[in-house]
């Protein structure tokens with residue numbers, strides 16, 4: 001398969017051709033197997049996998065499908081044998097009326113068998129129809145459950161993220177595999193029945209049947225191969241042009257789309273990308289037409305040869321006319337069964353590529369799952385300590401944290417400051433137990449995190465980050481999701497909202513706490529960024545309030561969108577949440593918010609460079625003091641010309 005032609009738009013916007021490198025390259029390897037023989041060889045394994053999933057989903061429906069398919073096969077064979085009897089009766093010697101009369105019982109059998117076959121087909125359709133959504137649900141649940149249980153590190157790993165993306169299609173493919181499997185089973189049973197009857201009529205007819213179906217099978221495989229290769233090569237391109245389309249209509253991009261005239265610009269690029277995809281579609285259609293023409297010609301040739309052989313058999317006296325009549329019908333139905341069987345095997349194979357990604361994801365997710373078990377975190381702990389902690393993200397050369405040691409005693413307020421990218425958020429994730437350090441250790445009351453039950457550690461942590469989740473649910477539920485399994489009473493909800501300063505926010509919503517906070521739904525309301533932060537603070541409060549034992553409250557840039565007054569209040573409230581059974585860890589760039597912390601740690605390029613109280617650090621006159629003065633200077637009155645301004649610090653290069 002040649003590399004795709006890169007459209008100018010693709011080059012301009014994305015810096016080159018978009019290729020999916022992991023999930024799809026796996027498919028490419030699978031494609032090598034996609035010869036007729038390969039697909040047939042893989043068939044038992046594919047069917048076994050589908051059956052196992054279906055068995056888990058709904059046994060009785062699966063049995064129903066199996067029985068009705070076997071019933072249809074028996075009906076096909078019985079129908080052909082009855083047709084043979086009719087032919088014999090009609091083409092035999094004697095009076096035409098007598099011949100017709102003697103054919104009647106067999107004709108009745110043909111009719112009854114046809115009805116029975118239709119009944120079996122209907123039953124199979126209804127059972128398979130029940131099975132399909134169940135199988136999809138089982139596969140989707142497996143996928144979602146696995147995704148929520150993996151380590152955060154895996155989620156942050158781009159390779160794993162890609163696997164999550166690719167595996168998403170697996171559930172619907174597992175559903176489609178049911179119908180493909182049923183159709184393949186149907187084709188196989190009908191074919192066996194027809195082949196059995198043909199072998200009884202004349203053994204020479206069997207290879208001829210294969211000869212008719214082979215070109216069609218080849219054609220179907222070839223067309224499918226071409227389609228795979230094309231999908232593989234173009235999938236990223238299609239996703240990107242869809243993304244462009246979405247950007248043009250999305251609410252978040254609406255302002256720049258209009259004001260910066262991004263709309264017409266992107267629309268033009270969208271057109272460019274669509275045109276190159278259309279060229280590919282045309283190429284595929286032309287290839288398909290040619291392949292199908294060749295396959296039909298070869299199949300027709302084989303059919304003509306079959307009739308020629310039958311004619312010769314009749315003339316040479318090796319076959320009766322009645323048998324030949326039945327054989328014509330059997331050959332036609334057999335070749336149709338074989339043709340559709342090839343297509344269904346092919347479809348099974350195509351769907352199985354996605355199901356295999358799904359299974360690969362489940363395996364990988366299990367390998368990266370947060371381990372269950374371990375020691376419970378003691379109810380009371382002196383604090384949480386980091387000892388020489390190092391952490392490097394998988395796709396980075398530089399460590400995000402390098403030899404960090406600090407202690408967070410219960411009842412204290414600890415602040416962490418530092419320039420952008422210095423490792424503050426990473427440190428918070430390590431403290432929360434979400435990321436496991438690659439070197440050094442984290443200890444809860446002296447017990448290393450590696451010995452502890454991680455889910456128990458999570459129970460003890462409340463995390464409020466700047467990009468906390470704005471759940472598309474009601475305001476009340478947005479608070480409750482701090483501890484989902486515990487619903488706050490109206491009174492508790494009121495106290496929590498009061499604490500966070502969110503009562504006026506909720507009061508002006510059309511349905512109060514029952515208002516849906518999701519713009520994408522009709523009748524829902526949207527609130528501002530600062531108002532959202534108050535809701536986030538309420539959620540953190542609900543979680544800490546319902547915490548039964550010693551724990552950590554980690555707040556990472558909680559006030560970035562708050563107005564000055566609300567910000568001062570929020571810092572004050574957060575500090576008050578520290579108590580004998582709780583430590584507060586605060587990350588912020590607002591130096592005014594950290595001066596009251598018991599200890600302030602300064603991070604730079606992943607290393608802890610200063611620690612102490614505000615007074616200590618100001619006296620030390622190091623990095624912290626410089627940062628503090630820089631911010632303070634912003635609010636100082638402007639210096640009079642010629643008079644040096646004492647508040648302005650020398651510019652230091654933190655890099």
Ligand SMILES: Nc1ncnc2c1ncn2[C@@H]1O[C@H](COP(=O)(O)OP(=O)(O)OP(=O)(O)O)[C@@H](O)[C@H]1O
Nearest residue numbers: 156393396400418419420421422423424425426427
């Ligand atoms: N998911 C990630 N994958 C790879 N690198 C990351 C990831 N998250 C952060 N980093 C990198 O790790 C380093 C520390 O990032 P971190 O987010 O901890 O910094 P920060 O101090 O919180 O920054 P900011 O003040 O801008 O929020 C940075 O170099 C950043 O680019």
